[in-house]
Amino acid sequence: PLGSQHTSKGHWEGWNCLYASFWGPSTPVWGTGEALGALGFPGGSAPPPPIAGPLGSALSTRFGARPVAMVGGFLSGLGLFLGAFATHMTHLYLSVGLLAGLGWALVFTPSLGTVGRYFPAQRALATGLVVSGASVSGLALGPLVPLLLDAYGWRGALLLLAAASFNLVAAGALLRPLPVPGETPGPPRDRPGLTRLLRHGPFVRYALAFVLVDAGYYVPFVHGEARAHEVGCDEHRAGLVMAAMAAVDGGGRVAAGWLAARPATPLLRHLFAWAVLTGLVSLLLPLGTSFGGLLALASAYGFCAGAVVPLQFAGVAEVVGAGRLVHAIGLMQMFESFGSLLGAPFAGWLRDVTGNYTISFLAAGAFLLAGSLLILTLPGFFHASQGAGGKEGSPTPAPTGPETPC
DSSP states (O other): OOOOOSSHHHHHHHHHHHHHHHHTTHHHHHHHHHHHHTTTOTTSSOOOOTTHHHHHHHHHHHHOHHHHHHHHHHHHHHHHHHHTTOSSHHHHIIIIIIIIHHHHHHHHHHHHHHHHHHOSTTHHHHHHHHHHHHHHHHHHHHHHHHHHHHHHHHHHHHHHHHHHHHTHHHHHHTOOOOOOTTOOOOSOOOOOOHHHHHTOHHHHHHHHHHHHHHHHHTHHHHHHHHHHHHTTOOHHHHHHHHHHHHHHHHHHHHHHHHHHTSTTSOHHHHHHHHHHHHHHHHHHGGGOOSHHHHHHHHHHHHHHHHHHHHHHHHHHHHHHOGGGHHHHHHHHHHHHHHHHHHHHHHHHHHHHHHSSSHHHHHHHHHHHHHHHHHHTTSTTSSSOOOOTTSOTTSOOOOOOSTTOOO
16 A cells, blocks of 8 residues: 555655645646636746756755745746736746746655655655646646636636645645654765766666657647647547547556556566557557547547656656655756657647648657667666665655755
């Protein structure tokens, strides 16, 4: 069963962290995307700046996860609040895209790092539950946000989402550090930082793998609706295709985390298998030339793509060890942002050149498979690993002192 520390106090603290991270920034992120999409804001809510991940990990290491997440929750709420008074699209980019996006990143990075330390033996399952919060929020807010837009307009909807986002301050307060039993506080220990991670060969290969994976990962999510129109689907059926892809995404996240928690197979093999399956389904998407065929393939893609998400973050600990988890997650977010920002526009360019989405989805599948092959080069792939940071199955305590990462 999923459990944290062996002590009762640690058990409840671990579950509190899991609960807070489950809701995390997912509710306001999904709602903001819906509200701004109604205005034609490109891509809904703009993604956080690439530096936000490393910044969140560095601040979390220096000051602790709790204060960083609480500040992030405040910034996200403030950004949405200011966005409600915007009079130009530039104001929305600065308030929602930059300020709120930075706040969400400051919540996300320490949340994942904290949960990963509380549940070392079931890290994949715990991460799967955390990242499934976005899917749950998406299903709940999908019908709610249009009602808010109709009743209050986009400004009123943003104000309500700002109020919801300010609740991240309370959620961040639930993130507690995991102390070392019997250790007295002292000076911070010398630990590898961001620069040393960039010289760590396995981590660099892992990060490069997900630059390639993310270059293909988001293409069906971004261009799926246009592809549905291309094969003759009306607005309603095109919406059903996208809704099906999103609905099964959360199930894939939890299922992959549960399967990876089985000790028989190294986690990196699970990650490789799901990434390959995602790439193969992307290669098959051009075969969906009818509503039924496209719906089935989109659902398969959503499930497989969802399965990759928790394993990629849980796999970070397998590569660098739980002691460097917060730093590594922040850097991973930065690297992944480059792939995700390049992939969808490249697919759109291919569509403009060729006149259809066939080559776009084939290219996305090729990126996914290329990234998957890099996973084969990682040290823990061909043999069962106890993790780079220590024996799996026992909690990985956080260092004490000012540089406590959790």
